[in-house]
Structure formats: C-alpha cells, structure tokens
Amino acid sequence: MDIHKLLKTLTETPGPSGYEDQIAAVIEELWQPCVDTITRDRVGSLIATKRATKNGRTPPRRILLAAHMDEIALMVRDVEEHNGNGFLRVTSIGGVDTRQVFGQLVVVHGRKNLTGVVGCLPARLLPEEKQDKPFDFEDLLVDVGLPIETVNNQISIGDFISFRQPLLKLMNKRVAGKSLDNRASVAAVTVCLEQLRQRQHAWEVIAVATAQEETRLLGAYTTAFALQPDAAIAIDVTFGKGPGANEHVTHELGGGPALDLGPNVHTGMFNALKATAEELELNINIETHQRASGTDAHGLQIARAGIPTAIVAIPLRYMHTMVESVALKDIERAGRLLAEFIVGLDEEFLGKLAKGMMEEESKQ
Amino acid sequence: MNDLIKKLVEAYGPSGFEDQMRALIRPEIEKYADEISVDALGNLIAHKKGDGSGLKVMVAAHMDEIGVMITHITEEGFCRFTNIGGVYSHTLLGGRVQFADGRIGVIHSDRITDRSKIYGLDKHFIDVGANGRDDCPVQVGDAAGFHREFVVNGKMLSAKSMDDRIGCVVAIEAMKRLKQTPHDVYFVFSVQEEIGTRGAEAAANHLDPDVGIALDVTTTGDVPEAIPMAVSLGKGTAIKVKDAGMIAHHGLVQLMKKRASEASIPYQLEVLTGGSTDARSIQIANGGAAAGCISIPCRYVHSQSETVHADDVENSIKLLVELLAKPMEL
Amino acid sequence: MNELLKNLTEAVGVSGEEKEIRRIIRDLIADHVDEWHVDTMGSLIALKKGTGASPLRVMVDAHMDEVGLMVTGFDSNGTLKFDTVGGFDDRTLLGKVVQVGSEKVTGVIGGRPVHLSTPAQRNSVVKVDAMRIDIGAKNEDAAKGKVKLGDRAAFVTAYEELGATAVAKAFDNRAGCAALVELLRARPYPFDLYAAFTVQEEVGLRGAQAAAYGIDPDAALVLECTPAYDLPNKNDVSPNVALGKGPSIYVMDSITVQDPRLVRHILQTAVTHNIPYQIRQPGGGGTNTGAIQRTRRPIPAATIAVPGRYAHTPTMMINLDDYAHVVKLAQLTLQGLTTEIVKRN
Ligand SMILES: [Zn+2]
Numbered sequence A: 001m002d003i004h005k006l007l008k009t010l011t012e013t014p015g016p017s018g019y020e021d022q023i024a025a026v027i028e029e030l031w032q033p034c035v036d037t038i039t040r041d042r043v044g045s046l047i048a049t050k051r052a053t054k055n056g057r058t059p060p061r062r063i064l065l066a067a068h069m070d071e072i073a074l075m076v077r078d079v080e081e082h083n084g085n086g087f088l089r090v091t092s093i094g095g096v097d098t099r100q101v102f103g104q105l106v107v108v109h110g111r112k113n114l115t116g117v118v119g120c121l122p123a124r125l126l127p128e129e130k131q132d133k134p135f136d137f138e139d140l141l142v143d144v145g146l147p148i149e150t151v152n153n154q155i156s157i158g159d160f161i162s163f164r165q166p167l168l169k170l171m172n173k174r175v176a177g178k179s180l181d182n183r184a185s186v187a188a189v190t191v192c193l194e195q196l197r198q199r200q201h202a203w204e205v206i207a208v209a210t211a212q213e214e215t216r217l218l219g220a221y222t223t224a225f226a227l228q229p230d231a232a233i234a235i236d237v238t239f240g241k242g243p244g245a246n247e248h249v250t251h252e253l254g255g256g257p258a259l260d261l262g263p264n265v266h267t268g269m270f271n272a273l274k275a276t277a278e279e280l281e282l283n284i285n286i287e288t289h290q291r292a293s294g295t296d297a298h299g300l301q302i303a304r305a306g307i308p309t310a311i312v313a314i315p316l317r318y319m320h321t322m323v324e325s326v327a328l329k330d331i332e333r334a335g336r337l338l339a340e341f342i343v344g345l346d347e348e349f350l351g352k353l354a355k356g357m358m359e360e361e362s363k364q
Numbered sequence B: 001m002n003d004l005i006k007k008l009v010e011a012y013g014p015s016g017f018e019d020q021m022r023a024l025i026r027p028e029i030e031k032y033a034d035e036i037s038v039d040a041l042g043n044l045i046a047h048k049k050g051d052g053s054g055l056k057v058m059v060a061a062h063m064d065e066i067g068v069m070i071t072h073i074t075e076e077g078f079c080r081f082t083n084i085g086g087v088y089s090h091t092l093l094g095g096r097v098q099f100a101d102g103r104i105g106v107i108h109s110d111r112i113t114d115r116s117k118i119y120g121l122d123k124h125f126i127d128v129g130a131n132g133r134d135d136c137p138v139q140v141g142d143a144a145g146f147h148r149e150f151v152v153n154g155k156m157l158s159a160k161s162m163d164d165r166i167g168c169v170v171a172i173e174a175m176k177r178l179k180q181t182p183h184d185v186y187f188v189f190s191v192q193e194e195i196g197t198r199g200a201e202a203a204a205n206h207l208d209p210d211v212g213i214a215l216d217v218t219t220t221g222d223v224p225e226a227i228p229m230a231v232s233l234g235k236g237t238a239i240k241v242k243d244a245g246m247i248a249h250h251g252l253v254q255l256m257k258k259r260a261s262e263a264s265i266p267y268q269l270e271v272l273t274g275g276s277t278d279a280r281s282i283q284i285a286n287g288g289a290a291a292g293c294i295s296i297p298c299r300y301v302h303s304q305s306e307t308v309h310a311d312d313v314e315n316s317i318k319l320l321v322e323l324l325a326k327p328m329e330l
Numbered sequence C: 001m002n003e004l005l006k007n008l009t010e011a012v013g014v015s016g017e018e019k020e021i022r023r024i025i026r027d028l029i030a031d032h033v034d035e036w037h038v039d040t041m042g043s044l045i046a047l048k049k050g051t052g053a054s055p056l057r058v059m060v061d062a063h064m065d066e067v068g069l070m071v072t073g074f075d076s077n078g079t080l081k082f083d084t085v086g087g088f089d090d091r092t093l094l095g096k097v098v099q100v101g102s103e104k105v106t107g108v109i110g111g112r113p114v115h116l117s118t119p120a121q122r123n124s125v126v127k128v129d130a131m132r133i134d135i136g137a138k139n140e141d142a143a144k145g146k147v148k149l150g151d152r153a154a155f156v157t158a159y160e161e162l163g164a165t166a167v168a169k170a171f172d173n174r175a176g177c178a179a180l181v182e183l184l185r186a187r188p189y190p191f192d193l194y195a196a197f198t199v200q201e202e203v204g205l206r207g208a209q210a211a212a213y214g215i216d217p218d219a220a221l222v223l224e225c226t227p228a229y230d231l232p233n234k235n236d237v238s239p240n241v242a243l244g245k246g247p248s249i250y251v252m253d254s255i256t257v258q259d260p261r262l263v264r265h266i267l268q269t270a271v272t273h274n275i276p277y278q279i280r281q282p283g284g285g286g287t288n289t290g291a292i293q294r295t296r297r298p299i300p301a302a303t304i305a306v307p308g309r310y311a312h313t314p315t316m317m318i319n320l321d322d323y324a325h326v327v328k329l330a331q332l333t334l335q336g337l338t339t340e341i342v343k344r345n
C-alpha cells in the first residue's frame, strides 16, 4: 500500500468538525473493499464493520477502532464591508492557534469554493495594547479579494473555511501538511483493515472514523454508547520530538507508535498491545497521561458501564498547524500492530483483563 | 401572549429548584399533549404523538433561571451568597431577589473604595430585613431568583429570565398551534440548564431522540461596543450554526433555512462565540442525535433586563411549527 | 485506634491504578455482602440484599482513589520526572515523602536548596515540572530497574489519632470508604443496597458514572470527605464546614444541585435522631453525585461528607466523632428511605 498517496488524498480533502461529508466519502471508498458493511450515523461518524473470519463465539466479541476524521478549521462569523470590498470575520472550529494562521491560504466553502488569504492590519496600525501580542480573531480576517456584493452573494454566515496546504515530502520518508492530525491515524486503520483481509480473526472489527473529536470527542461518546463494543482502541497522534517540544515527554519521528498509559487506558489492554509489539519486534514508545488523554479514549472508556480502552498514537510534530509532520514508517507500524493485536484476540481475552484487576473470581 | 410571558418570566425557579415553574407550565400544556411525565431530575416532558411516519424529536426549553444561593449569614443577619449559573456582580447592585416562599431581599455590596473596580460576588450581600443571625428567616442553602417586573415597550419585551422562559413560551405556543405532526415530539421543559445543560442531557439519555431542537436565547451584535455578531433584535428568528459548545447538525440547519424560506419567515444565521444551550447535551447523550437550536435574539443576557423582540418570538414559534408539521429529511 | 481508618488510609490507590485499595476493601467486605464484582473501570461493586420490604435499588458510592503523582520520565542522574494526578497546589509537594509503584519504593520530592536560591527564586512557587522524585538511584538505568514509566506515587503518612481528631493521608476519600464498609457490616436494609467503591473520582468523576450506569439504581447516596476551612481568619468570611460540628450535607456545588428531596430526607433524619449536621457551604467543589445524576433515567443523588482539613495533602485531619456521625446518619437515612421520597410524576 502506498501510504504517501493515501495521505495525500486524506489530508487534502476538507473535513472540519461537523462538516465531515467529503472526507467521510473518501474514507468510505478506501475502506469499502476491506469491510462487510459501512454506514454513517446521525452525528456523522463513519462506521465500518468487518465480520469475524474465524469460528468462535456467537455472536462474536467486538472491538472498536476509533480514529477521528475531523480537522480544525475556521468559520465565517460576520461579513464586513470596507471601500466596497467584502471581508470575513471568522471564528475557529476546534483548537486553532491564531499565531499560525496569519498569511495562510484558505478555501472558503461558500456557494462555490473561493480562495482566500488570512490577513491583518500591519502592526503599526493596531492599537497600542495589541503591539507585541499574537493576533487574535478580533484582528484577523479572511480576504477573498472580491467586492461586497459578490461576497454577500457567494458566502453566508456559518460557512466553513478550510486551510489549503498540499502534502509535502520531506527527507527520511517524512511528510508534512495539514490535518495529519488525524488522517495519519485514518491511514493506519486503513493499513490495519487491508492486512486483516488476508488474516483470520475471531473478533468482529468495527472501524469508526469519528466525527467532531476536535470540538468535543462527540463521535467517540456516541458510537461507543450505541455500538457497545467489548473493547476499544483510540488511534490518534501524539507529540513528536522537535523544535519547542524537546523538553516535554515526546517521541522521535520514525521511532514507532506510542502506547499511552493513564486513567483513560485499561492497563490490561495496554499490556496486551505492548506484548503484541514485543512479539513482532516492533519499535514502540510508551507515553503517559495523568488526567484526560485528550483523545477519543476519554469518551470511549466511560460509555455505558465502561469499556476497556487503549490508545495507539502516532508521533507528530507541529500539531494543529498547516505543517504537521509524520514519518510514514510509524503509520505502517501502527497499522500492523493493530492488525496483529486483533488477530490475537480470542475468547479468553476479556477474562484475562478482568483477572488483571483482581486475581480472584467475583462472588455471585 | 404577553400575559403568558409575564406569568413565566416573573416566576421563581433557579436551577435545581424548578417546582413552581413546573406547576405553572403544566396546566398550560395539558390540553395539547397526549401524555405528560416528570422525570427524576424534574424535567417536565410532554409527548405529542406522531402518525408513525416521522422521527423522534426532542424539543427543549429550559425553565430554570440563574440565581443565587445563600452561603453564610453574618452575625448581623446579612446573607452572603454564591451564584447559581452565570451571575455577574456588575449586574447586581440595587437588584432584588425572591426566595421560594416569595420573600424579597435586596442586594448591596461592602463599602466601595474604588468606583472604577468591579467587586466579586463575595463582596456582596442580601438584606432580607433580619435583625441578626437568629432572627434571619433565610437559611444557608436557600436559593433565590431575581425579582423584576415584566415591561412592554412597544415590541420590545424586557424582564429577568427571558432566558429561557421565552423559549418555554415558544414551546407552549407551538404545542397549541401544531395540529398534526408526522413526528413523535417530546416537548421537554428542562431543568438545570444554567449549571451545565444537565436536565436536557438526562432527558435525552432516556428519550433517545433522533433529532434535538433547543429553544433558547442568543446574544446580539446590535448594541454599543458589542462583540461583532451578525444577529440583531427584530430581524428574525436565529438559526444556530455554531456556538461555544457545539456545532449544529448541518442537515438540520439546512432544513431550518429551507422551512423558513418556504414560509417567508425572516431568519438570521447565528455563530455565537460564547455560551451554549441544551442542544449541546442532546447531541452527545445516548447514541447521539442530530441537534440544532432555534434561538430568540436577546439583548443583555444574564442581566435582570433581558430584552427580546415580539416579532422574533412570533417568528421562532412559526419556524418551530413549520419544522414539526412537516417531514424531516436530514 | 480505629483500625479500619488506619488500614484504608495507609493503603495506596492513585486514580487509575486502584488495585491495592480495591483488594483491601474486598477482603473487608466479602463476608458481609451477597455478591461482588469488579467492573471494567475497576470499581468494586457489591450487593447487600435487602429484607424485601422495599422494591427500590439503592446505590451508595464512595470513591476509593486518591490524588497522587505519576512518573513521566527519567533523568540521566537517576531522578524521576513526574506529574500530578488529581488537583494539587504545587506548594504542597516540595519536601514530601512518597512511595512509588507497586514495589513501594521510597522517594523524596526534592528541589533547589534554599541556600542556592536567589531571593527571587525563594519568593516564587516551584512548579511541578521543576521538581523531581529522588529514590536514590545512581543513574537512569538503576532508576528504571526499580520504577516503570507510568508508575503512580502516593504520599506516605502513618495514621495517627490526636484525641478526638485523626491525621492521615487520603482521608479523601478513605473516610467515605470506611463508612461504606461499616454500612455493609450492619444489618440489612429494606432494599437491595449496591455499594460502589469507585475509581477515578479525582480525575473527573469517571468511575461513578460507569458504575451508576451498570447498577441502574433508583437513588444514590454519596459518601465523601469534604474540605474544611475552619482556620483562624481575620475576615468575616463564611465558614464552610468545621471539624467537630457533624456530618456535612451538600446542597449545591460547582457541578450540580443535589436532589432536594433526598437532602430534605437526610436533614429530617438528622433532626429526628438528634444527630448534629452542618450544611456545607454551597458553591465550589463537586462529588460523584454530579456524575451519577446525569446517568440513565436519571438517578436522584445526594452527598453526606466527613469534614476534613488540608485535603489533597499528605496530612489531612478529620474529627472521629464526625466520622461516627456520618456512619450513623447514612445508616438511618438509608433505613428510612422509601419509594415515596424519590417518586415524581
Ligand atoms: Zn487528534
């Protein structure tokens, strides 16, 4: 599988939180050959099911893989006229770092797609208290270079604006671009599903491209509740070592996916994934979270009476910018790890997880 | 309709203490519902049956209001308090509150040494006329709502708690006017919205609707030095696209726009950068729902003079009825 | 010496890794309950069957997790990087003793000595990321031989009674756990009582939410240890709760309004049986009630708490009479709980 080509399509297709139709269509086409059924639910998550291919329990146990497909973006909040031109005031969808957007090219998704630039008054014309401060959405505007009449005609309040950045090739099989958070993980799930085609597995696999993770982990909460899987894995990106990030606990790009450990993760799931990686002699990193993991796992874990949940993360530099960077190798490894883990799931797995909590049987 | 508005906005019902609101609303809707129930948290739920061809729709208007709760009574009988929901101290001086038993208290603050400063809630107190702690008729833990008369200025309607009693009015009026619907509609007069949209979440958890529509107020950009926002008073009902807590279901937004255009109902599109509504909870509860919000533009939200425009109220009712009376394809 | 409080407070169970405390509680209750199991999140759920007099299902919750630290990295010189699990004031950490991991390796939290600090440094708070846990390891490899990445660390404090009061770590919420153990040891209630010793309260009330969903009760009672600020204070500010003045009853916190009907029932029970009580000052904080109430249909819930000074430090303090009164009040509240109280239509 050509992961670079895969990522190019995935990252260059817009899909801000709440507006995932286009990216969902792309993923549906990718996953279709690997799965048995594929649907979208009411909040917009894409749900693909691959039936068990090995005899086992009926109905089979089910594992849910969640990779969010939405990305950060902007939204039109107001239209302003100046000297006959139309300018757009915007707000963010998800955690947009306003220091990164000035000077970016964008696409305004109005009646038709319009190219725009993110502009701002020059520093000397900004008020005193705004000197030496990052620009904020009070100052920034999107300029589509068109007169007010055309703007009013083409663009409406609430239209979304995506960033425009084609995928770039860097050295060492690394790539850079927008929305690699979390299309890199969607690619990893694709690799996993592709590999499972050739393998026998006793558990049913539900691959979900979740909607609206960047705003509120919406797809994780709702799909885990509705589908009630027996176990779940969130696949997302994590911080790669790089400029500004070295003093934190971060991971080398190309050093393998990271397994996360902390309150959102079932220790038994973590151990089982780690054991799989060790068997495969596959490089992994271990990372920790202390409160909320900031991934879909936070929602998956407490659906209904609780679901054993793990996190597989792909190291990524410059998160939430237009030049997010990853190593292709880490994506391939994450996909392989997931596939092998699923192949290894058997009837005893859940019992082992419970034993890990307390060795003795429960009292009935 | 102004009589109904007056009745609801002047009533007592801070978050968690909505019993009196429930008692007021119930008789207004009894005739128009097939079934009425109250859940464990106190949500008042009116079910209007569909013909079986439509969806399960939850409409939520919250009946709770912001208020205060007594935290301490001083030796001299003054009551210190904390907020229930978004209460800000610059709206308090000279204000009055009412307790569950109808007792009125007046709000003042500790001595102000710097008039350019806004003091925190902890520097304010309520005087209920007590002579000392032992004589004080109010206890720690007692809740109060604000007290303010409903005023009609032509089409401008001002009162405390327009947020969200005006949403309740929209729901009640829509129930009256909705003769027939393909949908199973649950009108939920929800509790505890102001402290985290908790009532609607609970209701959505057990109703498990396909579609959730909140009825609530939204701020406007049409007053001096307001945060720029493309919503004005009197220019139509507002269809929410996004607020600080949620992104409305795109298909539902499109449908609302379509129904409004078809029926020539003036509307505005709302992108709100602060605050959220019950729709946020309905969207994520249970297995999730397509959620949106019909907003009533409102000036001075969370002050004691929240102001709406009668035409916007009317247009909100019309849009809700149009939506519910016809099929929903999302 | 209250052995139950001693055992429970000295046990370790930092949010997300509650294995030790779970086992200890299981051993304490196994003979007094009809069923128990551990749910997916790790909460210990036990059923004490009722007399059959009432059709209710009632959940009583006490979170068993405590705030603590987590090892997040290793320095080449063998010291451990860490971050906090649960809410901490950075100023409580420097110079404290901790036990790390399941092996309970002793460590100390160190920072720059005062002699080497500039006046400016001496006047500023040392942030967690500038502190290290020192277990005495000579280098990174030696440290890794004893401690794993992600290991939790808890304070080390021996339980001690000072007259009517007691000092220990983790009274929040082992005091609540102890009370719940005592409730299970008492005679049966009119209804089936589900005891939930829940996990992950300190990181967002997560265990209780899942437990409540699983149990699906008609009502819930939460047993807690609530911060008391009854210290000398120059200003005439509101006291919240005070040690020695009885169980503290929640009305409203920063998350929710407690079910008014249950609150009324608790207060009436206290008055009827002459048990002292205090209303916890409304506002701020939060208990598992906030999570339980939003689950299912939903579930009415309220909180009774033992007042405790110096919450989230190694040296919390409670009053033993308050504790005894919490047990008694909770027990009588439950014995008197009827369908009428939680009915609504
Ligand atoms: Zn992400």
Ligand SMILES: [Zn+2]
Binding pocket: B062, B163, B164, B193, B216, B217
């Ligand atoms: Zn409201």
Ligand SMILES: [Zn+2]
Binding pocket: C063, C172, C173, C201, C224, C225
């Ligand atoms: Zn606690």
